[in-house]
Every structure is written in structure tokens, then in C-alpha cells.
Amino acid sequence: MNQILAVAGKEFFDGLRNRWLISITLIFAVLSIGLTYFGAVASGEVGVTSLSTTIASLASLAVFLIPLIALLLSYDSFVGEQESGTLLLLLTYPLSKTQLLLGKFIGQGGIIALATLLGFGASALILYLQVNDVEVLRLFSTFIASAVLLGLSFTAIAYVISLAVNEKSKAAGIALLIWFFFALVFDLALLALLVGVEQGVSQQGLTQIMMFSPSDIFRLVNLAGLDSSDVNGALAIAIKSSLTQGQLFLVLITWVMLPLIGANFIFMKKTL
Amino acid sequence: MTTSPLITLSKVGKQYPKLTALNLIDMQLNQGEVLGLFGHNGAGKTTMMKLILGVISPSHGEVNVMGVAPDTKAAWHMREQIGYLPENVSFYEHLTGLEVLTYFARLKGFYPKAAKQHAIELLEQVGVAHAMKKPVKTFSKGMRQRLGLAQAFIGKPKLLLLDEPTVGLDPIATADFYQTVDQLKSQGTSVILCSHVLPGVEQHIDRAMILSSGNMLAIGTLAELRQQANLPIKITPHGLNGTLRHDAHLLKYLSNDESDSILKVPEQDKVAMLRYLLTFESICDIDIDKANLEQVYQYYLQQNKNVGNDKKLSAGA
DSSP states (O other), rough: OOHHHEEEEEEHHHHTTTHHHHHHHHHHHHHHHHHHTTTTTGTOSOOOOOHHHHHHHHHOOOHHHHHHHHHHHTTTTTTTHHHHHHHHHHHSOOOOOOHHHHHHHHHHHHHHHHHHHHHHHHHHHHHHHOOOOHHHHHHHHHHHHHHHHHHHHHHHHHHHHHHHSSSSSHHHHHHHHHHHHHIIHHHHHHHHHHHSSSOOOOHHHHHHOOOOOOHHHHHHHHHHTOOOGOOOOOHHHHTSOOHHHHHHHHHHHHHHHHHHHHHHHHHHHOOO | OOOOSEEEEEEEEEEEEEEEEEEEEEEOOOOOOOEEEEEEETHHHHHHHHHHSSSOOSSSSEEETTTTTTTGGTTGGGGGGGGOOHHHHHOTTTTTHHHHHHHHHHTTTOOOHHHHHHHHHHHHHTTOOGTTTBBGGGGHHHHHHHHHHHHHHTTSEEEEEESTTTTTTOOHHHHHHHHHHHHHHHHEEEEEEEEEOOOOOOOGOOOEEEEEEEEEEEEHHHHHHHHHHTTOOOEEESSSSTHHHHOOOHHHHSSSSTTTTTTEEGGHHHHHHHHHHHTTOOOOOEEEEEOOOHHHOOOOOHHHHHHHHHHHHHHHO
């Protein structure tokens, strides 16, 4: 346990030292406060707009940003240490591969989680003070919790990449492709499937396919509770399906655990 | 205290899909013994260290370190007693020397406060205490190497595996390093020193092992190796001038390839030769040069090459 904490502590302070925490927090805070106040500029208003609009726009932005940031933060976590030789050295210490993986996950996951909490939490607080509605806190806590899980999921995916390759540049390339896939390609393909293939997928089937993308689960979690007028596209159909928010959270947690277990498996097989 | 060897390798081999990294290695290392492991790049030195460390598993044979196979879970506690300096390691550049060492001490099982204390002691021992608050990226090559050594010394290990420990060290630091090795040895630490042959290493090792492309060419004390190799001793008499060429007895020993005043004398003829040389009135000095480690090493490599060529020839014919 001492060892896991040592690794976690180092990774966390690395995140503080190279300004990851502060920059991610700032990005999230600026975005969410900006969206909260100026989200309705296009329709001619400035000021606090409707809560569901705010959450909907935050969710569609976070779904691009959070995976990108998590992948950027963690893609070189192992392959970088492999290149500098410290990974080999660490493995000669009384420290199991699982402990090393968990330690890194706790440390870097902590950075993502804290930045999400502080960044989006700030705007939630401001909004709450303005409108004085408990609904704000409820929606935002769901949003922040799912955003943290989304970040952790992509951190774990980044570890899979980082352990599967032997070069840092390759890891960066693959991380970018993974991001592109989940941020754009997956949804476009889904849309194509919906539009192009008549009677191809049922509503149920569509929701099931969406479970294959942590980004889509994140969207579903946050948009399910909103007025459907703010939601459109493939999502609107999926939302009408029967999964509860609790179930969606469970699937999202699975999306954190599975890549982590996968990364551990690859690590065990890896020879240096 | 046990009398059984600290490390035993029996018929150990390591095969990679396209290459045999190690082949039939038999070796023992006792407590307090310093073994020099010599060979060119790719000779299998690092592979052997990795096998002993348990980072990789052998394809054949058995590795036993402190009574356990190092690649199993049972080897857990053994790892606290092993120090390793990898060949090319660059520590976390943005951390300070003290932070790097404290981190590694914690991973060796020290609690935070004790880890920092221990790290400071070690940094003082290797002589980088003055720079311990500076980030590693500002360290010179020698300072990095010292930091690496300090890392290997964490927790007073019973076994030290050092891969090219003196690379980048200036002569004084090298001398300091060897002094530390001698000191550790007297405290009962076993050391495996992996190196290209370097001048100055021979006084500090008990035994040497010579590897070439995965095969063990020789192992033994330097005296044993020298004897096996049967390399002549070089004797350079001064003050004889031309007499050497005219004396029939001396002419036999005169080396033709080198400068014309060096006699190559087999070990067993040494004393007789010295007596004979002393009979000359004009002699004013005699230099005696035993074959050094480098020559012994060259001899075994050459030997190996010849055997290899013979095999190729016979295969071709």
C-alpha cells in the first residue's frame, strides 16, 4: 500500500508541477462559466440561460475535451518511462506491475477528477448563487460525476495504448486516433446506420450499440434528464429507451474497469 | 548466515524468437564476492542481469537468487535486498535529485520521513548532496551516474548489480566508486559489475566472467584466467641496447611485432629469465608487465573467433 501511495503521490505532484491541474481546471471553468452566461447569445440574450440548455451544451463540449485531455495526460505514462529506462528499474523494485498501474491511475485519475470537480464545480456554484435552485446542484453533480468517470475511462484507455506500444510517438498517434474515433467517427457511423439502413436497427438496438462508446454513455447520462427540445439527433431516440441513469452509470464504471483490467493484462505479458 | 551461494545459475539459457541471448550459463556467486562480467555490446550481459533480477524468465535452466527463483512471487522480499543500476537510465528530469531518490526509497519500502533521511545520506555518500535541490535536468553526466549509484545503494542491499557503473565518471569519481565497492564488499555485499573491460577494474573484482554472443567463454579468478590463457609476461630490460639481438637465448623470446626490446616470456620461465638478465653488467632496469585483464579478454575473444572460424571452415568443406 505504501508503494501504491508513493507512485500515486508522485504522479499527482507531477500533474501539479507541470501545470496540468491548473490548466485543465481553468479550461473547464472558463468554458462552463462562458457557456452558462453566454450560451444564449445566438438567440439574443446574455445572462443565465435555461439550465437544460447549459447542461446540454456543456455535455457536448466536455465529450470532446475530457477524452482528449485524459489521453494527452496519460498516453506516455508507461511508454515514456520505458524509453527513459525507469520502467525497467521500477520492475526490479519490490513493486508489482498491478501496484504500479494502480498507483499511476490513482495519481493521474486524481488530477483529472480534481480538475473536473473544481472547474465545473465553480460554475455550478456561481449558477446556484444566481438562481438559488437546488435543481442546479442536482444536475451538475450528475454532470460532474459522469465527467469524472469519462475522464477516468480515457485515462485507463490511454494506459492500454501506453503499454501496448514501445514508442512514445506511436502511442501519441494511436491516442489521437482513439480520440477521433470516439469523438466523431462512432457517432457518424451510428447516424449513417440510422439513416442509411431502413429498419436496420431498433431503438433498443441503437441504445445497445451506444454502450460501446463511453462518450455516448456520458451524453446519455446527462441528456436523459433534460427537456428533449434541447436534444436532437440520434441521441433523442436513444434517450427514449429504457435504461435508467443508475444503469448508465454502471456501464460507465464498467468502461473504467475494463480498460484498466486490460491494461493490467497487457502489462503482465509485456517484456522489457 | 547461510553458506550456500547467493546466486546460482545452472544451464541457464534465454531465447528470443530470432536470437539466442544466453546459452548454457553456469555460475555461482558467494556472499561478499565481486564478479566482473565482461563482454561486447550484445554479449548477453544485460540479459543475464535481467534474469537475476527476475524481470525476465529463463527459457532453459534454473536461476536461484537467495534461495528463490527471482521471477516468482516468492521473490518479493528478496527484491528489497537487491540494488540495480541499469545501463542507460535517465531519471525523472523535472524532479530534483532528492525527490528522485526519496521516491525510489519509498518504493523500496521506506516510510516518507525515513525515505527522505536515507536519500540525503546516500546523496552525501556519492557526493551530489550539494545539488540535491536542483532538478535532474541540470545534472551533468557524471552527476546523473552518481545519482544512479545512490539509487542502487538504497536500503543497504545484499546484492548489487551494476551495469556500466563508471561510464561518465571522471577518474576521481571512478576511484571513489571502486572504494565504495571495496567497502560494501567488506560488509558482505555481493556485487556483479558489468562492464566493457576497463583499466583499473581488476584490483576490485574477485572473479571475472567473459561472455561473447551469449556464450560463456571463461570464468574464474584473474590468476586462473591468466594461467589458462597462458599469456606470456612482457619483460623489458633497459641498458642492454643491441645485446638482445645477439644473444641466442634471448633472441628466442624477442617479440618481432612490437618494439625490439620487449621479451615475451612464459609465466614458468619468468624467474629463470630474470636471473639470466641480471648476469649482464650493463643492465640498469627491468620492467615486468603481466598480462592485464584487457589482454586476457582479447585472448578469449580471439580464441572464440578462431573456434568459430574452424567450425565454419569444416562446415564448408
